[in-house]
Amino acid sequence: MKHKFIAKRYWKDQQTAMGKSDEMAKTFDDVINLSLGDPDLITDDIIIDGAFADAKAGHTKYTDFRGDSELRTEICRFYQEEYGMEVRDEEVFVCASASLGMYLSLEAIVDDGDEVILQAPFFTPYPQQVELARGIPVELATYEDEDFQINIERLESLITERTKALVINSPSNPTGNCLNMETMEQLAEIAVKHDLLVISDDIYTAFNYQNPFVPFASLPGMRERTIILNSFSKNFTMTGWRVGNIIAPDYIIKTIQQVNENVVFTTPSISQRAAIHALRHRHEIQPAMVSEYRRRMFYAAERVNGIRGLSVLYPPKGSFYLFVNIKETGLSSAAAAEKILQDAHVLTLPGPAFGACGEGYVRIACTVGVDLLCEAFDRIEKVQW
Template sequence: MKHKFIAKRYWKDQSTAMGKSDEMAKSFDDCINLSLGDPDLITDRLIIDKSYEDARIGHTKYTDFRGDPELREEICKYYKEEYDMEVKDEEVFVSASACLGMYLALEAIIDDGDEVILQAPYFTPYPQQVELARGIPVELPTLEEEDFQINVERLEGLITERTKALVINSPSNPTGNCLTTETMEKIAVIAEKYDLVVISDDIYTAFSYEHPFVPFATMPGMRERTIILNSFSKNFTMTGWRVGNIIAPDYIIKTIQQINENVVFTAPSISQRAAIYALRHRKEIQPAMVEEYRSRMFYAAERINQIPTMHVIYPPKGSFYLFINIKDTGLTSTEVTEEILKEAHVLMLPGNAFGNCGEGYMRIACTVGTDKLKEAFDRIAEMKLFRR
């Protein structure tokens, strides 16, 4: 909005498709909302009850500036038990969400004018987060015909003397793709060759269906140049608790702590207690939740591939998003999503919201039950646009 009291850098409309989706969902009383990655399931009762008990006995104050020491200890244990990866306490910071964690990481490492390469299609806030840190976002396209893997030759061609960092995301939002170990090893070679920091957005680690998740930081030589972002939002259906964590070399963590003290001081104490119990009881909490989303993903992918002029990679590899190819319609991503909302009352996000290379696609989030997914695709299948 252009106004004399608004900073000029915000005069240009920077709202995202995700930000607008809430209002669009209210367009119709019977709208099926597949736009946002906010799970319909609620946080496991065990986590709620345990954190409530802790609140009752006094865990309602500021925590340590790097996060509750008990939670930091659980995070270190988690990485050792799951990935045989040694993480020191001084390498851990608890943030009020991974979104804030991304901003803190960028603010800590970016100088004015530094370039940050973004694996695209990307999570929509990335470019603006880079710009908030006074950096320059650079889109690195990944392609469906290449299984949405990062093409290292294309990556190397984007690197300049101002390139400081690369952001990767696997399992990916929005494509659902998972980077292979072979791809990550090649990225590691490039990162070392050009002295890059790699920010690894590891939000969907529990939702890796084809192969167990492997942290990029475990690639040879990458431990000292990787910043890991993690969150409890999706792995434990805790979106509203707003708690995540950062793992990075201790000098980066120290800088992040200093920045955060001037932003939110500490992450919410109750949310941190909830995160402790989430990690401790993950073996009993996660399997049923992950299987539910896996089932939805496979059902939705099968239905999509039965509808003319749209298709998606099968089988789904990770996350709970599907990136649907609608190029055969001859329409733009925005045109198709608008038609689907208008005629079928199903809300999806246009692929170009996730970068230029997302044009010709739509993203859906399988955050409603299979019955609702069935209803959504039954409606879409009746549209003239998708009938031969």
């Protein structure tokens, strides 16, 4: 809003589609909210009970500035056990969410006017996060008819002398797609050729329905030029705990620590203890959760593809989002999302919220059970396009 006491850079409304969704969800009393990636499941009792026992035992103070040493050890052990990837303690930083981790990483590496290329469709905060770090976001479009893979020629056409980094996200929010090995190997070659950093937003690593997750940083030569962002929000249904981690070369981690000391000082100690229990008990906690989301995704994709005017890539590859093609309806993304809300009382997000190449799509988050998904698609099926 425009006001003399508001910084002029915020005079233009920059509210995101996600930010508006909370208001939209109150439009009708019976809205089925498929707009946000906040799971209906709650954090497993193993994590909650362990964290609260630790709190009662005294873990209520500041932790080490890079994070609880036990948690850093568990993160290193996780990467070794799951991916055979050696991570040193000094390469790990625990942050109050991966969203904050993205800002901290950008603030640490971006000089004024540096360009950061964003794999699009992208997580909606990316562009503003780049701008907060005084950089320039550059959209790298990917398309459904290319399996949402990054086109290397298109990428190279966007690289300039000011390009500092490339942000990738696989499995993807919002498309649910995954970068294949061929694409990642080509990206690695481009990173070396143009001396780029790659920020790999690895938020949905547990949700791969076709092929096992492979960290981009594990590719030859990529450890020294990759910043990994991870989070416990989705992999362990811990959105409200606000805890994530960054893995990067130690000199970047030192800079991130300096920035963070002026932002939140340290990540909440109780949330860090919860993260320790999550990693230690992941084999007990994750299988049933991932199986449930897989069931929802495959059900939702089948229903979408059975509704006139709508379609989605099938079978689903990852995350718990469907990027639904609505082009056959003849409506814009915003109009289609509004019609679905008004006529079916189902809340989705219009595709352009995730970048210009998202026009022609709406995003659905499969964060409710199959029974509620069934009700949502029964309603959408009756919409007259």
